[in-house]
Amino acid sequence: MKNTRMLAALAGTAFSALAMATAVQAAELRMGWWGGESRHVATQKAIEACGAKYGHTVKGEFTGFDGYLEKLTTQMAGGTEPDIVQVNWPWLPLFSKDGTGFADLRQVKGIDLSNWTDADLTAGSMNSILQGLSVSTTGRVFFFNTTTFEKAGVPIPKTWDEFFEATKTIKEKIGKDYYTFNAVKETAHLLTILTVVQKTGKDMVDPATNRVAWTPEQLAEGISFLGKLVETGAIKSQKEEAAEGNVNLFEKPAWAEGKISGSYEWDSTYSKYADPLKDGQVLKPFPILKVAGAVTDGVYAKPSMVFSISKHSKAPEAAAQIVNCLLNEPEGIDALGTSRGLPASKAAAARLGTQGEPEVRAANAIVMASAGPVVSPFNEHPEIRAAFIDTLEEYAYGQLNADDAAKQIIDTVNDVLAEYD
């Protein structure tokens, strides 16, 4: 039955593609995305394969996540964005508040939209206009370096209490320069959110009032939890991180050596963190640790990035062919694999079956099996993210206590939310 469905999905996709192939002239296209090394390699192979299939030339413009938003903003403001753009889902309201920021994907011929669920298509729409196609559903999970835990003879923790015990043991047995976790910038932000959501069962934004759903006391507790991670030596302090140059976790020698043995990351980024580990070390995804008294797992799951087509593209139908190929056709699906997480497209999911990295599948399974409230895209609004990161830094440097930090964050977030009333 499963095979029949897979064949039907692929046959439908192939038929649509064939119908389009004869009508579209060869074009020179650009595609922009962010990612790590493995995603860059996979995507370059995929655009080459899809370009060759349809006779188009597709030039990749890729970078890391840092700076990608600014780059895309500049391009969007000047109308020079690539023909095909990878857009973070929370950015859709920024670039296309009224649904006119990108090409209407229902009007561009060549994409087999039957491969997405209605929920996916709704999530990719602004003002009911389809602006982006969901590439995958993603969420944050815990990655632990099991080699380090084994070396210290402690099991992987299942609760935060076990985690703090494990931290103590690892430091005593292997060395004080070992840290069981990493939480800076957006990871610190999302970890704070996680603990508050677990305690309250509510997302940061109350959809009924469009204001922060938490009380200052509830947020202060989450901020204090971050302080506890530093006090117990589970993570480095922000001052120490700054002293080391605020290097990305996957670029840190301590991470590669297993001296930092855990983090809270997107399920799809497994390779980015596993690849730098030195020989023999094993990184695995684990279920979300819960604080005492948690009422939910608090999983931070959301549509991942979407693929959009520029409204300024001179060859939107050629771009649509490439998008369809990347997400729905064997050439693109095989080359991309799970480099962006487990695909949302039915055709891709069917073709990949159990292919792809088992650890990415395991991580995604954890996300899908965990409970939590619906996540608002405002959690990752640039101004709200900056409010969290800046205030958490002031807290880390002792400029603010947890109560004042919580009040400051809530006031700033409410000011931003008020602009969208």
Place this chain on the structure above:
Amino acid sequence: MKGQRFLGLGYLGPYIIGLLVFTAIPFFGSLYLSFTKYDLMSSPDWTGLANYERLFTRDRTFFKSLNVTLLYVLLTVPLKLAFALFIATVLNYRLQFIGLFRTAFYVPSILGGSIAIAVLWRYMFATEGLVNMALATIGLGPIDWFGDPTNALLTITLLRCWQFGSAMVIFLAALQSIDKSLYEAAAIDGAGKVRIFFFITLPLLTPVIFFNLIMQMVQAFQEFNGPYIITQGGPLKATYLLPLYIYEEAFKKFNMGYASAIAWVLFTIITVLTLIAFWSSKKWVYYAGDKRS
């Protein structure tokens, strides 16, 4: 004659078009945007002086960033000029391999503003970086270069000072153009090297010092790469220079109107300081042949 006039206009045309398209229109465009609310994706909405009112009455980050920027300029410009003049003076002597030395000292100016050097700087000054390793060999440190708010600004300042090459080359050219007979006359009168430097060399260099002062001050106010790559404006906004704030408001927070207002305040500050420098130059800059001298 008429044909020659058109020929002249033809030669000037590309420059005038470039000036209009790439400088004048964006310049006045940003002035207009500073009076609007503009999120880059939709049309600007005229808001009058609202951006400036917010800037001067409610924006704590602006005043923090302004203080940091002024401190940065105050530290960087004199240090860089003094260092450039010192090296230029040394390179003015007839040393062996002088050409090689001059080239070597100029290289950081070419490389210094690049992203690669900023990244290198981040690794050099990290806790376990080259600088702390070197300090450890003489029993010093380690110094928290980036984690301590005071040191972080100093580290960014050092990067800027290291790029002293262009100022140095200008000083060197000026030193070489000083009439040797003045030195000979001073030496005959029994003046020592220090006295000669302060009473002959330095006064004759004042026009070039003035030129370098203006250029370096304007460049320092526009510094971006160093703090953006190395410290991202932190810690605690200790290196959050105004260009970084303008950039984040414009391209991270989509407040192009507000960012334009900050840019115009920065432009006004630079203009006022430049005018003060020009006004004060009458009292300390010596031009050979000047009737006032």
